[in-house]
Amino acid sequence: MDKGRRKFLKVAGAAAILLGSKPAVNAIASGGEEEHSTAKKRDVRYAMVIDTRICLQHEDCHDCENACHFNHNVPKIDGKKEEIKWIWRDKYENVFTDQQHDYTIERLKGKPFVTLCNHCDDPPCVRVCPTQATYQLDNGIVTMDMHRCIGCRFCMAACPYGSRSFNWSDPRPNIEKQNPDYPTRTRGVVEKCNFCVERVTIGKKPHCELACKHGAIVTGDLTKKDSAIRKLLAENQVIRRKPTLGTNPEVYYII
């Protein structure tokens, strides 16, 4: 190659690098300038606030659990192995595993807290489902298509909150009283709280919210600034379960 061509190529190459570097650097190093919102843009975003201060005044109450489980034909199976639960109470230390310390205030220590599927904004269970049997609606609710579930239980492994249950055997013998308005499931599929999607999408409230006579459970649409749930979130400090995992849970607890 003669010297003139070589020199030209060198200059051209250097120019390309110089000219190309600014946009490249801008693209890579642009983080931190805009407002960083973790939430997806939605027209409707259902969420739930649980006021545990109210709930803790009624430690023997199981109204929300009973209402949900009756209305959805959730079977009652004893024993940790095969039990199925959509909403239940567990101890403070189990529900909020990252709030552990030796000097927990007495009014919380070992007390029952309601826990259920968090209908995360970024649900790992939806990410892993190989058939989209578990999927997220546009309104944020994570729900299931029982016809398509192959029972691989990948979603159960993915859920960081232990919210999902599997039908290890035929559930029907264990349903105490069948609700004719809702189907049962069959053995071999996963199930979980569905945010009463069959009610919420026709303007009704979830069973747990209605069942709580003391109003500890409030659901609503986070995109509506004047909704009751937004008011609660504006006026109270809330915590969520395992917030560092990037799931963006949408069940908020007023402690």
Next chain:
Amino acid sequence: MIEKALSGSRNYQIWIVILLTIIGAGVGLFVYQTIEGLGVTGMGRDITWGIYISQFTFLVGVAAAAVMVVLPYYLHNYKQFGPITVFGEFMAVGTVVMCQLFIFVDMGQPMRVLNVILHPTFNSVMFWDMTVLCGYLGLNLVIGWIMLSSEHKDTEPPKWIKPFVYLSIPWAVSIHTVTAFLYSGLPGRHYWLTAILAPRFLASAFAAGPALLIILLLIVRKVSKFDPGKEAIQTLAKIVTYAMILNVFFMLLEVFTAFYSNIPGHMHALEYLFVGLHGKSALVPFMWFAAILAFGGIFFMLFPSIRANEKYLAILCGVIFMACWIDKGLGLILGGFVPTPLHDVVEYTPTFVELMISLSIYAIGALIVTLLYKIAIGVKEERIYD
């Protein structure tokens, strides 16, 4: 060539009958499991994957190890592996079929598994796992069969098989990487949520797989007139040694990160496995046994004179295989579920039904390997007499 599998010595026939009996029992129990539901296994709400998935995970690694004979021979012309590549590929076929069967028997609705194909979900690692496993099965079956067929006809293999061979090399790595991704992307399971899971999987695969291959080749030499070659076996033994060293090293790296950082999420699973957690310690003896096997196996494999003695080599390969099997087949999956997301410790014990179905799947794998190896031996023995 298939006719070579249809006749054999008395021992061969007895072996086949034993395998078929075990398989028959397993099929019957699987029907029972399908009717009653997976509750007949030891799995439960908190330990949702047990023996079936853990065996699948372990066997994917063994299947991937075919690359350890294919790569040196086809990419780097290591002639000593020439005669045995087909045995590696056929071992891969048998193991991949076992993997798919273990997944199948673990499904709550096995009749719906085609939904994974009817409704492909590209963000789901399980969809990709199914894809790469089926692809790997196809690749190894075709490559092994074509290569053997060419040898049988005493001709060069057709040129079009070469791209498939080259494809099978990264594909082998991919099957185990994708399987590792099933676990290493789950935010709630801290024992699995580590970047080194895939390298750990690959290292233990390349230790356990060639170890099994060595044992199979020694059996082949014993029951037939085909000699895989002393040097080929010695090279495989070196691969097993280095891979096992890496495997144990990666495990120790995990231990360091967990305990030096003191982060509970990282430590809890290792504590459960090696000392017990919340009073539950069912896996502790298994894990220490595996540790002794692993370190002992590596130590003795380091001596060339011991490796050169094929009796000792067979024992050491069995030791290393067992150590990898306990680590992956027991410790990894069951440890991942401990503690539960609500920080309980729940233990898992497989039931008879589960164990018997697992055994019958192993019998199916053994049957496939037996039949394919019989064909391969038949072809190679003919060439010895020529």
Next chain:
Amino acid sequence: MYDSGKVITGIVAFILFVSFPFWHNVAFGLPEGAPDLPRVEGQAHCVADLEFMKANHMDLLNTWRDEVVREGDRIYTSPIDGTKYHKSLTNECLGCHKSNEEFCQKCHDYAGVEVYCWDCHLAERRGK
């Protein structure tokens, strides 16, 4: 080909055997005992016309399922006269056809097609 007579005969026999369900009814006519389904009193027609429902009711149900479960679209407009129905197996279909045994099972037993809807969906309506 060696033994081509035997091989070809074998292949033809195999194809005939495997495709038996497809050509049997054409060759020998439908078996006896075709059920007579009870008419629904007070209803002139189903949610769609009879011939369509006979051939496609399973497709319709599958479409309803995906529309309700995945899109939240719970109302079906009948192509016959625009009447609106809820897309619900237990509430809408069984509302008129009354019972799985009397209606669905009669044809399904005859055709030998398993109906597993009722493994999950309830076959008893409220108030029955």
